[in-house]
Amino acid sequence: MTAKITRINPEQxxxxxxxxxxxxxxxxxxxxxxxxxxxxxxxxxxxxGSVEVQVDQVVVNVLAVLAAVNAQPPHxxxxxxxxxxxxxxxxxIVWRRLTASALGPAFASASTLLGVxxxxxxxxxxxxxxxxxxxx
Numbered sequence: 001m002t003a004k005i006t007r008i009n010p011e012q013x014x015x016x017x018x019x020x021x022x023x024x025x026x027x028x029x030x031x032x033x034x035x036x037x038x039x040x041x042x043x044x045x046x047x048x049g050s051v052e053v054q055v056d057q058v059v060v061n062v063l064a065v066l067a068a069v070n071a072q073p074p075h076x077x078x079x080x081x082x083x084x085x086x087x088x089x090x091x092x093i094v095w096r097r098l099t100a101s102a103l104g105p106a107f108a109s110a111s112t113l114l115g116v117x118x119x120x121x122x123x124x125x126x127x128x129x130x131x132x133x134x135x136x
Contacts, residue, residue: 005077005133007109018099019111023077029134031069035082035127036061037120045123051083051090054126055097062103062128071132076106078131081113084124091115094126106130 004027007020038046038054039061047053066072083094091113099107119127 005075005109017095019079019107020109023109025077025133028136030077031071031132031134033062033065033130033132035120035129036065037124037127039121045121047125048123049125051085051094051125052097054124055094055101058126058128059098059101059103062106062130066132069132069134071134073103073106074108075132075135076130077109077133079107079109079111080129081111082116082119082127082129083114084116084119084126086115086117088115098128 004025006024006026008022008024009016009020010022013021036058038057040046040057046057063073066075081094081098083091085091095107095113098104119125
């Protein structure tokens with residue numbers, strides 16, 4: 001049986017810039033992806049100082065991880081996006097670049113965007129953490 005995913009925005013709440021307040025998964029298996037970082041295949045950080053380049057690498061990495069479990073961006077049911085910045089404009093740049101990418105449909109579900117003080121790798125500006133309702 002394929003998981004049924006329902007995304008809801010209650011009328012009593014504010015409009016969102018693309019995500020939904022609630023994502024319900026009726027059945028199926030779930031995958032919890034490790035936070036995906038802007039590292040290339042050799043484990044080197046890409047795009048030092050550029051959130052755009054780092055977002056692009058994170059997208060490449062997430063798409064590879066999803067493919068490894070036979071999933072696609074619409075199967076994502078929860079996302080948390082970490083950006084090493086306290087500047088709302090920078091957070092907006094990251095959000096817009098992610099939602100305009102091939103990974104964009106992943107962010108239609110429940111989503112949180114956070115500005116943080118530090119991430120795990122020196123020079124890292126972006127990390128994306130996803131939960132996926134796996135297809136059968």
